[in-house]
Amino acid sequence: MAETGNHMGHECTGSPDPERRLTYSGLTQAQQDMLERCMHALTHAKNDSHTLAALLLITRVCPANQLDSATLRRVFEAVGLGLPARLLVTAVQGGTGSGLPAEELLSLGTALLAALSTDQDMATQPQLLSTIPLLLGLLADGPGWTPHRKPQGQESEKGQPSEENRMNGAGLQGRGAEPHTDPEGPELNGSTSNPGEPGERQSPEGSVGPSRGVGRAAARPPGPAAGLDEALAADCYQVLSMVCASARGPEQLLSRGAVPALCRAVDQNQTLSREKGLPLLGHLLSSRVRPSAWSKHPAELLSLLTAVSAEFCQASQQDRLEMCTRVPQFLPPSASVVESGLRSIVSQLWGALGPFVQAKITPVHLGPVLVLSACLLDLYGWDLVGPPKLCCLLVNRACVEVRMGLEEYPATHLSPVQQQVLSACYRIMEAAMEQACSQGLVQDTAQPQTAISGLSLQQSRQVLGVLEEAFSAVIYYLQQVGQSHHGDPFLFASFRSLCAWLAEETSCLKEEVIALLPFLINYAKGHLEGEGPDKGLSDWMSKMSVSDATQGGAWSREDAFRYLLPALCHLSAEEGPRQVLLGLDTPALLVGFLERRWGALRGRGGGAGTRDPSMETACSSLLNFAITEADRVRKDPCFLSLQSLLSDALPVLLHKPRLLVLAANFCTLGLMIGRLKPASKGPADLVQRRFFTAALRFLGGALSGGSGAAEVSAVWAEWWEEAAELWRLGLQALAGCVQAQPWLAAVAREGGWLADTLALLASCSALPDAHSQGALEEALVSLAQQCPICREEIRAVMVENRGTLQSMVRLQGALAD
Numbered sequence: 001m002a003e004t005g006n007h008m009g010h011e012c013t014g015s016p017d018p019e020r021r022l023t024y025s026g027l028t029q030a031q032q033d034m035l036e037r038c039m040h041a042l043t044h045a046k047n048d049s050h051t052l053a054a055l056l057l058i059t060r061v062c063p064a065n066q067l068d069s070a071t072l073r074r075v076f077e078a079v080g081l082g083l084p085a086r087l088l089v090t091a092v093q094g095g096t097g098s099g100l101p102a103e104e105l106l107s108l109g110t111a112l113l114a115a116l117s118t119d120q121d122m123a124t125q126p127q128l129l130s131t132i133p134l135l136l137g138l139l140a141d142g143p144g145w146t147p148h149r150k151p152q153g154q155e156s157e158k159g160q161p162s163e164e165n166r167m168n169g170a171g172l173q174g175r176g177a178e179p180h181t182d183p184e185g186p187e188l189n190g191s192t193s194n195p196g197e198p199g200e201r202q203s204p205e206g207s208v209g210p211s212r213g214v215g216r217a218a219a220r221p222p223g224p225a226a227g228l229d230e231a232l233a234a235d236c237y238q239v240l241s242m243v244c245a246s247a248r249g250p251e252q253l254l255s256r257g258a259v260p261a262l263c264r265a266v267d268q269n270q271t272l273s274r275e276k277g278l279p280l281l282g283h284l285l286s287s288r289v290r291p292s293a294w295s296k297h298p299a300e301l302l303s304l305l306t307a308v309s310a311e312f313c314q315a316s317q318q319d320r321l322e323m324c325t326r327v328p329q330f331l332p333p334s335a336s337v338v339e340s341g342l343r344s345i346v347s348q349l350w351g352a353l354g355p356f357v358q359a360k361i362t363p364v365h366l367g368p369v370l371v372l373s374a375c376l377l378d379l380y381g382w383d384l385v386g387p388p389k390l391c392c393l394l395v396n397r398a399c400v401e402v403r404m405g406l407e408e409y410p411a412t413h414l415s416p417v418q419q420q421v422l423s424a425c426y427r428i429m430e431a432a433m434e435q436a437c438s439q440g441l442v443q444d445t446a447q448p449q450t451a452i453s454g455l456s457l458q459q460s461r462q463v464l465g466v467l468e469e470a471f472s473a474v475i476y477y478l479q480q481v482g483q484s485h486h487g488d489p490f491l492f493a494s495f496r497s498l499c500a501w502l503a504e505e506t507s508c509l510k511e512e513v514i515a516l517l518p519f520l521i522n523y524a525k526g527h528l529e530g531e532g533p534d535k536g537l538s539d540w541m542s543k544m545s546v547s548d549a550t551q552g553g554a555w556s557r558e559d560a561f562r563y564l565l566p567a568l569c570h571l572s573a574e575e576g577p578r579q580v581l582l583g584l585d586t587p588a589l590l591v592g593f594l595e596r597r598w599g600a601l602r603g604r605g606g607g608a609g610t611r612d613p614s615m616e617t618a619c620s621s622l623l624n625f626a627i628t629e630a631d632r633v634r635k636d637p638c639f640l641s642l643q644s645l646l647s648d649a650l651p652v653l654l655h656k657p658r659l660l661v662l663a664a665n666f667c668t669l670g671l672m673i674g675r676l677k678p679a680s681k682g683p684a685d686l687v688q689r690r691f692f693t694a695a696l697r698f699l700g701g702a703l704s705g706g707s708g709a710a711e712v713s714a715v716w717a718e719w720w721e722e723a724a725e726l727w728r729l730g731l732q733a734l735a736g737c738v739q740a741q742p743w744l745a746a747v748a749r750e751g752g753w754l755a756d757t758l759a760l761l762a763s764c765s766a767l768p769d770a771h772s773q774g775a776l777e778e779a780l781v782s783l784a785q786q787c788p789i790c791r792e793e794i795r796a797v798m799v800e801n802r803g804t805l806q807s808m809v810r811l812q813g814a815l816a817d
Contacts, residue, residue, distance in 0.1 A: 027062060039054075043074065048086070052108065073119075079116070081128050083112060087112070088105070088131055113128065114236075123242045124247070124248075132258070136257060136258055139233060266281070294332045295337060298339070310348075313348050317355075332379070335380060370401060370421055373424070382431065382432075395429065398425035402473055414490065422494075430500045495563070496560075502566070514576055520567075523560060528558055568621045569620045569621045582632060590621055610658070623665075647690050671730050675740050676740070700753050702723075704760075705760040727775075735779045745787035745790050749783075749789060777808045777811050780811050781811050
């Protein structure tokens with residue numbers, strides 16, 4: 001052992017400092033005296049040899065699980081992280097200066113690391129983190145592992161030395177890199193871990209409990225003959241588990257190759273890989289790094305899932321029920337992250353899970369069955385579940401579970417396990433909703449088949465009936481919840497599920513929904529306008545993988561309002577709900593949301609053409625108000641703010657072809673508001689002129705002419721199905737704007753819109769459809785009626801008796817008047 005000085009720098013004597021003497025509970029006076037002498041020797045050790053000797057004496061005098069936290073802290077401060085790191089490096093590099101065999105060095109090093117890692121501060125220290133690749137190598141490849149056989153997937157952060165380089169030179173020849181520990185740091189729980197005696201090692205329990213289900217696989221070969229000592233492996237897993245439990249632990253493990261290494265350990269049935277490696281992998285894959293892990297290591301994780309699935313399918317019914325709680329941990333976040341093989345695995349899992357859906361099982365076991373069912377539905381929908389009868393039964397069981405869980409609230413408290421089960425039931429209900437409401441209409445064949453194949457009309461109605469009963473319970477629950485619970489993740493899950501129901505179906509429970517609107521609006525508004533990060537909800541959304549993929553990021557405060565938007569689009573079209581929404585100042589909330597989202601879009605430089613469906617849906621709701629509530633539009637100041645936003649945004653969107661649908665929404669919404677404004681006595685202000693100029697240019701780019709029928713222009717063709725109705729409505733609104741603002745006729749003429757439109761109509765034999773022809777004719781009639789110059793230009797073209805103009809009877813009548 002290298003004779004390097006300890007940082008305390010004192011001679012080791014046999015007399016302890018009386019001022020440092022502590023009272024040790026549960027020890028005899030003789031043990032206390034001896035322990036204090038050992039502590040004195042440890043804190044005054046001159047070198048590694050003296051430190052190890054003192055540690056050996058301490059473990060013989062008193063096991064670590066009998067030491068109080070203050071004494072453990074003193075041990076940790078004296079030893080530090082440098083010693084165990086040097087022990088491990090010396091062992092794997094084959095150094096001989098220590099005088100001890102490599103097995104003893106590994107045993108001592110991992111025991112010390114396991115004990116030190118129980119301190120939260122220690123578990124996040126760079127020097128402890130630098131040992132992770134070494135520990136993973138030992139677990140994956142056994143005691144013969146060397147740094148030259150690094151686990152696949154191990155990476156070094158850009159600009160940082162690799163873990164191997166950090167540890168090189170940190171052997172028993174030097175202690176300069178030993179980190180300083182804060183003596184005022186958090187105390188330790190003395191019962192957490194016990195490094196034990198070097199000769200009589202104990203196995204500390206990891207922070208992730210042992211797995212019972214994914215364990216004794218009959219098909220697995222026995223572990224290698226020369227595997228790791230079981231206690232040494234337990235200490236390695238203890239360190240990794242404590243790191244994983246730290247704030248950024250999952251990221252630290254992922255970046256250091258934990259996923260491929262642990263997968264390899266399980267695949268080779270290395271020591272304790274089934275008992276501790278699988279639970280640790282499950283914990284890691286259930287954290288926020290789940291998408292990244294599957295993205296970086298799809299092959300390894302798919303192989304692991306194949307083994308877990310095979311074991312699940314081959315297990316006895318009782319073991320299979322127990323395993324239902326663990327299988328979801330190993331499923332990918334979406335089917336798209338795996339190129340092939342996943343579909344067959346999911347099909348096999350449904351085959352093994354189906355009998356439990358139909359069987360009479362206890363609530364304790366039914367919950368995990370429903371959770372696993374929801375996870376499988378998230379991947380491939382109803383296509384692989386089984387016959388329609390089984391699908392209907394699954395929906396029915398989920399709905400019954402929701403009713404039983406929510407109808408007794410608040411008299412019955414919902415435990416975290418119940419909340420997790422009910423959240424899974426919501427996902428099953430959401431998966432059934434679209435099918436029940438659409439009655440099994442044919443979907444895009446290019447997409448995975450998510451509908452319940454073969455579901456009859458009667459079965460669809462039955463599903464819709466049980467869904468209605470379940471959502472009645474959800475509404476009741478939301479009515480009972482006070483504002484103090486608005487940050488609870490389960491409340492958000494209930495809110496989100498009801499919003500999904502309202503987006504599909506609003507005719508059921510109409511009175512109940514109208515009565516709940518104040519809660520829905522205030523809840524969404526509270527999150528939208530709240531300050532600071534909502535960490536509880538954000539963590540839950542990340543864990544449950546329910547973030548909005550269209551936004552390409554983590555959960556944000558806008559998500560609650562975003563989920564409500566489709567329901568607002570339906571409700572604002574109906575008289576009763578619309579009046580309630582007006583009373584809640586919903587238009588102002590919609591305008592504020594658009595302003596926030598447009599600001600975010602501009603901040604990304606236009607988002608490189610990334611669509612934001614929530615902005616389009618918000619425009620649809622505002623269009624409903626603009627069409628039906630003229631007086632409110634004229635008086636509400638929020639619509640002035642909206643006009644200013646549209647005037648700034650539309651000219652920018654003209655140069656973003658991928659955002660054409662949003663531009664169509666902005667254009668039509670602005671024109672619908674403009675037709676309600678009183679006529680200005682003087683010239684138009686710059687804001688109005690900028691908007692109308694951009695609107696005319698946008699509307700004029702939809703069609704292109706030729707010798708035959710007019711066609712949709714190349715820029716519009718991809719989006720025509722979504723934007724065509726908005727384009728026609730915009731032309732009708734333009735006609736109203738010309739009536740209300742006569743100066744607009746001059747803008748249409750001077751800007752070239754009138755001439756281009758007349759040229760198109762004169763050169764083509766027909767338009768794409770009759771509705772398009774009617775909308776263009778309405779705009780031309782308005783111009784002819786309001787502007788003599790425009791009327792003469794239109795008449796001059798029609799005299800030539802060419803093209804589609806000759807079939808516009810209303811326009812001919814306007815010219816004759």
